[in-house]
Amino acid sequence: MDKSNLKNQQSGEPRNESRRGFLKQSAVLTGVALTPAVALKAAENQWDEKLAEALEKIPLKLEVNGVSKSLMVEPRVTLLDLLREQLHLTGTKKGCDYGQCGACTVHVNGNRVLSCLTLAVMQDGQKITTIEGLAEGEKLHPMQDAFLKHDGFQCGYCTPGQIMSAIACIREGHADSAEEIREYMSGNICRCGAYPNIVDAIVEVKNGGKKV
Amino acid sequence: MNRFFDKVIGDPMNRVDGKLKVTGAARYSAEYQLPNISYGVIVSSTIAKGRIRSVDAKAALRSPGVIAVISHENAIRVPGWADNEHPTEPPTGGRPLRAFHNNRVYSNGQPIAIVVADTYERARHAAMLVKIEYDTDKHETNFEANKGKAVVPAVVKKNPKSGLADYERGQAEGYKTAAVKLELEYVHPTEVHNPMELQAITAHWEADDKLIVYDKVQGTKPTQQAFANEWKIPVQNVKVISEFVGGAFGNGLHNWPHETAAIIAAKMVKRPVKLMLTREQMFFMVGYRPYTWQKIGIGADKDGKLTGIYHEAIGQTSSYEEFTESTLQQTRMMYTSPNIGTKYRLLPLDVSTPIWMRGPGEATGAFALESAMDEIAFALNIDPVQFRLMNHTDTDPDKNLPWSTKYLKECIQVGAEKIGWSKRSLKPAGVRSGEWLVGYGMGVGTFGAHRGAAAVRAKLLANGTVVFQSAVTDIGPGTGTAMVQIASEHLGVSPDKITFQLGNSDFPQAPNQGGSATVATVGSAVVATCKAMKEKLLGMAPAADKRFAGLKVEDVTFDKGYLSLSRSPSVKVAFTDLLKKQNLSELDVLQDSKPNQEANKYSKYSFSVHFAEVHVHPATGQVRVKKVVTCADAGTIVNKKTAANQMIGGVTGGIGMALQEEAVMDHRFGRYVTKDFGDYHVPVHADVPPIEVYFVNKPDYIVDPMGTKGLGEIAIIGVAPAITNAIFNATGKRIRELPVTPDKLI
Numbered sequence: 001m002d003k004s005n006l007k008n009q010q011s012g013e014p015r016n017e018s019r020r021g022f023l024k025q026s027a028v029l030t031g032v033a034l035t036p037a038v039a040l041k042a043a044e045n046q047w048d049e050k051l052a053e054a055l056e057k058i059p060l061k062l063e064v065n066g067v068s069k070s071l072m073v074e075p076r077v078t079l080l081d082l083l084r085e086q087l088h089l090t091g092t093k094k095g096c097d098y099g100q101c102g103a104c105t106v107h108v109n110g111n112r113v114l115s116c117l118t119l120a121v122m123q124d125g126q127k128i129t130t131i132e133g134l135a136e137g138e139k140l141h142p143m144q145d146a147f148l149k150h151d152g153f154q155c156g157y158c159t160p161g162q163i164m165s166a167i168a169c170i171r172e173g174h175a176d177s178a179e180e181i182r183e184y185m186s187g188n189i190c191r192c193g194a195y196p197n198i199v200d201a202i203v204e205v206k207n208g209g210k211k212v
Numbered sequence: 213m214n215r216f217f218d219k220v221i222g223d224p225m226n227r228v229d230g231k232l233k234v235t236g237a238a239r240y241s242a243e244y245q246l247p248n249i250s251y252g253v254i255v256s257s258t259i260a261k262g263r264i265r266s267v268d269a270k271a272a273l274r275s276p277g278v279i280a281v282i283s284h285e286n287a288i289r290v291p292g293w294a295d296n297e298h299p300t301e302p303p304t305g306g307r308p309l310r311a312f313h314n315n316r317v318y319s320n321g322q323p324i325a326i327v328v329a330d331t332y333e334r335a336r337h338a339a340m341l342v343k344i345e346y347d348t349d350k351h352e353t354n355f356e357a358n359k360g361k362a363v364v365p366a367v368v369k370k371n372p373k374s375g376l377a378d379y380e381r382g383q384a385e386g387y388k389t390a391a392v393k394l395e396l397e398y399v400h401p402t403e404v405h406n407p408m409e410l411q412a413i414t415a416h417w418e419a420d421d422k423l424i425v426y427d428k429v430q431g432t433k434p435t436q437q438a439f440a441n442e443w444k445i446p447v448q449n450v451k452v453i454s455e456f457v458g459g460a461f462g463n464g465l466h467n468w469p470h471e472t473a474a475i476i477a478a479k480m481v482k483r484p485v486k487l488m489l490t491r492e493q494m495f496f497m498v499g500y501r502p503y504t505w506q507k508i509g510i511g512a513d514k515d516g517k518l519t520g521i522y523h524e525a526i527g528q529t530s531s532y533e534e535f536t537e538s539t540l541q542q543t544r545m546m547y548t549s550p551n552i553g554t555k556y557r558l559l560p561l562d563v564s565t566p567i568w569m570r571g572p573g574e575a576t577g578a579f580a581l582e583s584a585m586d587e588i589a590f591a592l593n594i595d596p597v598q599f600r601l602m603n604h605t606d607t608d609p610d611k612n613l614p615w616s617t618k619y620l621k622e623c624i625q626v627g628a629e630k631i632g633w634s635k636r637s638l639k640p641a642g643v644r645s646g647e648w649l650v651g652y653g654m655g656v657g658t659f660g661a662h663r664g665a666a667a668v669r670a671k672l673l674a675n676g677t678v679v680f681q682s683a684v685t686d687i688g689p690g691t692g693t694a695m696v697q698i699a700s701e702h703l704g705v706s707p708d709k710i711t712f713q714l715g716n717s718d719f720p721q722a723p724n725q726g727g728s729a730t731v732a733t734v735g736s737a738v739v740a741t742c743k744a745m746k747e748k749l750l751g752m753a754p755a756a757d758k759r760f761a762g763l764k765v766e767d768v769t770f771d772k773g774y775l776s777l778s779r780s781p782s783v784k785v786a787f788t789d790l791l792k793k794q795n796l797s798e799l800d801v802l803q804d805s806k807p808n809q810e811a812n813k814y815s816k817y818s819f820s821v822h823f824a825e826v827h828v829h830p831a832t833g834q835v836r837v838k839k840v841v842t843c844a845d846a847g848t849i850v851n852k853k854t855a856a857n858q859m860i861g862g863v864t865g866g867i868g869m870a871l872q873e874e875a876v877m878d879h880r881f882g883r884y885v886t887k888d889f890g891d892y893h894v895p896v897h898a899d900v901p902p903i904e905v906y907f908v909n910k911p912d913y914i915v916d917p918m919g920t921k922g923l924g925e926i927a928i929i930g931v932a933p934a935i936t937n938a939i940f941n942a943t944g945k946r947i948r949e950l951p952v953t954p955d956k957l958i
Binding site (some may be wrong): 047056074076077081084087088089090091092093094095096097098100101103130131132134135140142147148149151153154155156157158159163178181182183185186187188189190192193194195196197198199203 | 226227229230231232236237238239240265330333337406407442457458459488490496689853857858864886894895898900903
């Protein structure tokens with residue numbers, strides 16, 4: 001049984017090799033002045049991991065739910081994956097990664113945005129609000145209360161996205177009738193099919209007149 | 213029933229876990245933060261049949277952060293698979309696909325390798341660098357082209373008395389001599405569950421022989437057993453956590469290769485591995501509702517009495533594992549008819565294995581049966597509601613047993629009134645609204661009222677709260693909420709003092725959440741546990757107040773955390789005082805419950821009927837469902853709010869089935885071309901009209917002590933034909949191949 005794919009990795013050998021290769025390549029591509037000897041030493045001391053990280057990642061400042069974050073992220077990291085995997089804000093859900101389901105909806109400066117279609121680095125300096133940032137302590141946002149009251153969910157997985165979208169839908173002025181709500185909420189799929197209850201919740205919040 | 217009955221059971225109480233769901237605090241399988249976690253990404257096959265010649269992982273391994281690339285070439289052996297390494301004959305019905313077991317490719321999209329890296333992005337990138345070469349064999353994925361090769365299911369060959377065996381009552385094809393007869397073919401395409409949560413598992417070996425998985429499944433106990441068998445470790449060494457399940461609709465009723473792939477990977481890299489499938493992968497490796505061809509021969513006399521139904525079905529399955537479902541059962545029991553025959557066959561193709569999808573089999577079968585009923589009613593010039601009532605049966609003609617309860621007629625009457633059936637024209641295209649043609653249709657659904665065995669633990673704590681525990685999962689119906697309500701009623705403790713913990717294999721036995729059986733199964737165990745706890749409390753009561761000595765539970769009222777004498781309510785003592793008196797910090801009760809034999813003397817089914825009003829635009833073929841009325845005879849309704857939500861959800865699924873959902877395969881490659889929500893359409897807000905839900909709400913105590921019969925399946929069964937029948941009524945066009953997309957109507 002050939003287990004080389006794993007064993008080699010565990011021995012560390014190919015990793016150093018790949019790191020050296022990476023460093024050489026990076027040195028050429030980015031113009032970082034490193035001599036091969038230095039690179040070799042870096043690899044031996046496993047400095048390359050840190051250096052690679054410095055080269056692969058770029059700084060990013062975000063305000064997430066009112067908290068300032070100074071982060072280092074790879075440019076390919078989506079806002080969704082940043083929230084879920086690095087900031088551990090798992091209330092924002094991954095449902096498709098293609099912007100087709102709405103489960104990942106968050107607010108950027110108060111507007112609804114599909115976080116799976118947004119690279120985190122595109123949002124430098126922006127204010128991000130996720131489902132975790134809606135309630136004030138124990139006091140739920142009126143939309144959260146309305147979803148509870150009207151049972152606007154079953155499994156709960158699309159719910160954070162529905163709620164973020166619902167708030168934005170009212171803010172945008174697209175919640176003047178049940179029909180209009182259905183149209184402007186159609187980017188948020190609920191496979192459990194709690195749609196009529198979600199619409200009822202939005203209608204109630206809209207008619208309640210509270211600031212969302 | 214005590215006086216709490218009206219207050220708690222049936223109360224539209226908010227969900228007990230609702231706050232967690234609306235604040236983002238509910239944790240699903242990919243959301244547990246484990247130290248040193250790594251990320252797995254599956255590389256799947258791009259051919260439908262053949263052998264893997266080579267897996268070239270060099271580039272992937274050079275990619276930063278990559279820890280391992282695991283395929284059949286280097287995967288550790290799963291010890292539980294060794295026994296069948298060289299079977300003299302394959303097991304009956306085949307077996308699930310084994311991840312990385314050998315070089316065989318059985319379907320396109322099959323997991324071939326898993327790339328593990330320290331971040332998700334690195335794993336995903338490296339997965340693109342894995343090069344796989346194949347020796348390709350000719351594949352067969354086209355159902356219509358291979359229909360003639362359908363076979364008798366292996367389970368039937370093994371057991372000729374199986375419910376899937378050919379069935380004959382009177383003369384199977386007796387319809388042929390009827391005064392009015394029709395022979396009709398229906399096609400149901402492959403549908404994919406597509407729960408919003410992608411299938412996910414976080415696997416972690418806490419020790420060499422100790423596994424914990426946070427897994428998206430519908431049963432923690434069956435999954436625990438499956439993995440214990442695979443790894444040949446004691447069952448208590450496997451812990452399965454599924455506290456929240458982001459929808460499943462059946463696809464969590466089977467353990468799939470990606471789960472074992474993650475477990476293999478976690479064992480090999482000695483780190484926790486988190487794996488979440490992509491939406492595209494959800495189409496290829498976690499089951500689907502199978503493509504099914506059906507033919508119905510139906511006959512009636514001129515007065516509208518059915519004289520015969522012959523119903524054939526061929527369902528698709530994989531080449532390596534037999535999947536069967538109960539497509540034809542309702543044809544045997546739904547209507548009174550002297551002649552009934554059914555014939556079920558399977559067509560194995562080079563595709564992955566299907567799995568039950570909400571209203572499994574029955575929903576597919578109901579499309580054919582309820583369409584055929586509508587078609588022959590039209591041929592007889594009889595109103596379809598009347599036609600169903602004329603052929604209603606008051607006993608089960610299949611099992612020849614009385615129904616435990618059946619209130620289908622009441623459902624039909626209420627539904628017809630609420631949809632405004634009287635506005636319907638018997639003649640198609642008889643009603644217009646501006647440019648739109650207006651039609652009304654109905655369809656009946658039924659599903660067995662099943663109850664299994666389960667156990668529940670309850671712990672009464674010194675502060676008067678009670679914690680219940682069950683291994684059961686909640687995929688969305690609101691199981692925890694219903695159980696709290698049942699416990700509250702049967703123990704006499706207010707719901708806010710009760711918590712119901714679930715989704716953990718360490719908790720007492722519960723089967724999969726499926727088959728609409730959870731409330732009947734686990735709820736019965738809650739009732740039994742409450743009864744046992746009451747007995748214990750009563751046994752402790754004389755120490756606090758002698759007047760409780762020598763009494764039976766029936767003599768005592770349990771309410772709001774107090775026992776009192778039913779005859780003299782001022783004599784009362786708090787549960788908590790009983791604990792104090794005995795110096796106990798808690799009172800722990802574990803009780804199991806299973807169906808009683810008496811229930812076998814009855815035929816037990818839930819029933820539903822769905823009425824739809826549709827508008828069809830004749831020029832564009834656009835169909836808008838304008839209103840649905842759905843009525844259920846599901847016994848006691850524990851929580852009207854969550855129950856109504858389940859019905860709404862089933863109707864929504866039925867709208868998808870009728871009008872939108874179809875997994876389309878490119879047979880040149882045996883690969884779905886619809887593989888995301890852009891191509892595979894499911895109902896969105898704009899597709900779903902107001903839905904009115906009505907419950908008969910009459911208890912069936914033969915099924916279980918709460919009187920419930922189950923709701924999840926009947927919510928969808930019969931919805932699609934209600935809509936297609938309405939389309940016929942609107943347009944005069946009968947579409948027998950789902951979904952009814954606009955191109956079929958113009």
